[in-house]
Amino acid sequence: MTLVTMMTAHYQDILNDNFWLPFTPNKDFRNDPKLFVRAEGDYYYDPDGRAILDGVSGLFASALGHGRKELAEAVHRQMLTLDFTASFYRGHPGAFAAAKALSALLPPGLDRIFFVGSGSEAVDTALKIALAYHRAKGRGGRNIFVSRERAYHGVNFGGVSLSGLPNNRRNFDGVGPRVVHMRHTWLAENRYSRGQPGHGDFLADDLLRLITLHGAENIAACVVEPIAGSTGVLVPPVGYLERLRQICDRHDILLIMDEVICGFGRTGRAFASQSFNIRPDIITLAKAITNGALPMGAVAVSRDIHDSIINAGGEREIEFFHGYTWSAHPVACAAALATLAIYQEENVFAAAGALSGHFLQRLFALQGQPLVTDIRGYGLLGGIDLAPAANAGQRGYEVQKKLFDAGLHLKSTGDALIIAPILVTGLERIDRLFEILTRVLSTIKP
Structure with a gap:
């Protein structure tokens, strides 16, 4: 049957x-x-x-x-060529090709790609990268993350800690990284706003309040979705993301944008950070990277962050003790390459x-x-x-x-x-x- x-x-x-x-x-x-x-x-x-x-x-x-037949054919070819190899100590051509194709769509300089298996894994990976970066810079005390109420950043323990959705975190609280939360950006006076609402840029100053309370020297990164998607599509007020970027720059705090939902054209550009003209330090990606054909995610990292971590290790030492069995899975890479090609060609x-x-x-x-x-x-x-x-x-x-x-x-x-x-x-x-x-x-x- x-x-x-x-x-x-x-x-x-x-x-x-x-x-x-x-x-x-x-x-x-x-x-x-x-x-x-x-x-x-x-x-x-x-x-x-x-x-x-x-x-x-x-x-x-x-x-x-x-x-999409193009994706099915690409996956079928890859299954018969190289169905699987882990990326520990070994590489394969598809991983390098997929990273290069993805980097061509990303903001300039965010072209160091770490592949994972999902959006949740991408978020946890981004948090580890942020911690590793600060340690490489001699700032090992920076281990607090700033998130927002009503945020959704996946369901691994890192993402649950960042979460601002009560039902997602109440049964699992207190077991992940240390996270403090800013207010969300929904305001009653912005009801029925088409596009970016006009009020609420001042909410970004919550980050300043948390810096005053906890000390910038203890904060690793601020993690936000450009548009908070799963909570009901909270579009950022005019000037809000710009203000977050300025505060992060002033206090050497990394800005991580979670584009698992917004990425790959949802806002009319490849990524929402481009639509809002904000350059984050790290972007998390997944979902539409393979058109949903196969599970895959990625973390796009600035060259400075990548190079700082890599250069902190010895010549034959593992610089970043992190990765997954499915990182850069050959068949997922083939699906990503076919998907990214369609985005460009069409x-x-x-x-x-x-x-x-x-x-x-x-x-x-x-x-x-x-x-x-x-x-x-x-x-x-x-x-x-x-x-x-x-x-x-x-x-x-x-x-x-x-x-x-x-x-x-x-x-x-x-x-x-x-x-x-x-x-x-x-x-x-x-x-x-x-x-x-x-x-x-x-x-x-x-």
């Missing part, structure tokens, strides 16, 4: 108790399962063959749409920027819907706050389930809906997305 035949059987023949779904109410899922069996272009398909529009690019990963980032105006127009047309309490958006990324039900998060969860039944796949975090359409989608599919969303929201009373 083929997989497709098996998956088109009755739903209860598919489900079992062996698979533990992540970030999912497992008991409710088994009572009301939502399944995909294949994907093509802008659409997923359920076991009954029903098309479901992908309004969040998988999970911000499938920016080029699903089923001018995807510019095309996404051209779609942004229509996307944001349709997004902000939802203002006035009784259930909607705020809307935020930038590029091809949008967030919608919903009036909560009796329990926090219940409304968002129920709405995304109803959207699935209506033929639209979106992400919800708490009572926020998150929209991130495929970058190479068309105007008619953006319209279709908002037609379904409007219809479903109109049927629910606040």
